[in-house]
Amino acid sequence: MLQVNRKKLLVLALYAGEIMLKNGAETYRVEDTIIRLCKSKGFSYVDVYVTPTGIFISIDNKGESQEEILSYIKRIKSRSINLNKVAEVNNFSRKFVDQKISIDDGIKLLKEIDQLLPYPHYIHAVFGGLASAFFALLFGANIFEFLSAFITSILVTYNLKYLLSIDFPPFLTNASGGGVAAIMAIILSFLHPSIHIDKIIIGAIMVMVPGVAMTNAVRDSIAGDLVSGLARAAEALIIATSIAFGVGFILKLWILFAGGTLI
Amino acid sequence: MMYVTNFVYALICTIGFAIVFNVPKTSLIKSGFGGALGWTVFITINHFFQSVVVATFIASFIIALIGEAFAIIDRQPLTVYIIPGIVPLVPGFGLYYTMLSILEENYELAINHGSESIMIAISIAAALTIVLSLNSYRKKRRSNF
Numbered sequence: 001m002l003q004v005n006r007k008k009l010l011v012l013a014l015y016a017g018e019i020m021l022k023n024g025a026e027t028y029r030v031e032d033t034i035i036r037l038c039k040s041k042g043f044s045y046v047d048v049y050v051t052p053t054g055i056f057i058s059i060d061n062k063g064e065s066q067e068e069i070l071s072y073i074k075r076i077k078s079r080s081i082n083l084n085k086v087a088e089v090n091n092f093s094r095k096f097v098d099q100k101i102s103i104d105d106g107i108k109l110l111k112e113i114d115q116l117l118p119y120p121h122y123i124h125a126v127f128g129g130l131a132s133a134f135f136a137l138l139f140g141a142n143i144f145e146f147l148s149a150f151i152t153s154i155l156v157t158y159n160l161k162y163l164l165s166i167d168f169p170p171f172l173t174n175a176s177g178g179g180v181a182a183i184m185a186i187i188l189s190f191l192h193p194s195i196h197i198d199k200i201i202i203g204a205i206m207v208m209v210p211g212v213a214m215t216n217a218v219r220d221s222i223a224g225d226l227v228s229g230l231a232r233a234a235e236a237l238i239i240a241t242s243i244a245f246g247v248g249f250i251l252k253l254w255i256l257f258a259g260g261t262l263i
Numbered sequence: 264m265m266y267v268t269n270f271v272y273a274l275i276c277t278i279g280f281a282i283v284f285n286v287p288k289t290s291l292i293k294s295g296f297g298g299a300l301g302w303t304v305f306i307t308i309n310h311f312f313q314s315v316v317v318a319t320f321i322a323s324f325i326i327a328l329i330g331e332a333f334a335i336i337d338r339q340p341l342t343v344y345i346i347p348g349i350v351p352l353v354p355g356f357g358l359y360y361t362m363l364s365i366l367e368e369n370y371e372l373a374i375n376h377g378s379e380s381i382m383i384a385i386s387i388a389a390a391l392t393i394v395l396s397l398n399s400y401r402k403k404r405r406s407n408f
Binding site: 026082083084087129135157201207214219 | 269272273276278279280282284285286287302339342343349350353356358363387389391392395396
């Protein structure tokens with residue numbers, strides 16, 4: 001009886017941690033949630049080691065029980081940002097600890113959370129466009145640049161979300177986002193002399209810029225999670241490089257073949 | 264007047280990013296408010312002291328404090344409020360100009376822009392870390408005594 005419980009509890013805790021880690025939660029929050037979930041059912045020894053690419057858990061009971069330590073490893077391959085799921089799992093863990101939901105019900109609830117849909121693509125695209133356009137305004141864009149950033153970023157965000165939803169390789173996804181931004185900016189800059197390509201491109205790439213990974217990298221390192229910190233720093237560096245590659249490739253082609261100028 | 268328009272622009276900007284990051288519907292406006300206030304603080308300090316790094320640090324500090332307050336009131340994870348809020352402060356400009364300078368083979372300028380971007384990233388993270396570790400220290404003390 002207890003054996004089944006232990007296994008199921010571990011699966012549940014692992015599932016909760018996996019959803020959180022895949023959708024952009026911080027390392028310490030994942031560790032904290034898993035420890036809480038396991039301790040709420042009375043396990044005195046719980047140890048968790050979370051990195052952005054995997055979760056390791058082992059649990060045991062104190063003292064006389066003859067059962068062996070249970071350990072699980074879960075490999076995490078892809079990460080994106082869906083803060084709604086993080087918030088939902090957070091609520092779930094609070095309820096699970098307080099209200100004694102049974103483990104089977106818990107797993108069912110977690111499955112529902114895992115299948116929550118993000119906002120539809122067109123909403124993402126429109127609001128990504130608005131965000132970039134107003135971001136360009138913050139840095140002193142004029143009305144033409146505002147409109148161009150809006151159009152460009154709608155295309156970039158739509159492209160990005162679509163490629164993410166069909167599991168396209170991450171490096172190429174970000175590079176193509178940067179490429180689309182650069183192409184659109186160059187085309188739109190011909191429409192009116194006061195349109196500068198830099199504000200449009202910066203507005204559009206803000207949707208992809210690895211601010212979260214970059215900040216989490218430093219935060220994890222300061223908090224002592226050095227492996228997570230390095231992993232996230234590598235992630236941020238790769239994303240930044242791929243965006244820069246996409247934008248730079250198109251701009252360089254434009255300079256070489258069409259004699260364009262950047263400023 | 265400049266501050267009001269900047270506040271509104273930053274509000275819409277932050278809410279837009281919040282939707283891109285799938286923040287829950289009930290928290291959208293709040294995370295937008297934090298980001299907008301942070302940005303207004305940023306331009307104010309940057310205006311008076313001419314230091315992007317210091318302004319970013321203080322603005323992120325304020326975003327983290329507001330996020331922490333909302334997180335405690337609403338019992339939501341802190342990330343929901345902080346991540347969209349700090350996006351306007353993230354050095355996208357710096358990254359772009361670093362790339363541009365490398366493209367123009369002006370490596371000195373690239374190092375300037377690149378190191379400034381790294382300083383900005385560190386100042387955001389340091390501000391967040393200060394607020395977060397103080398808060399977790401507070402929680403730990405409360406549960407111990």
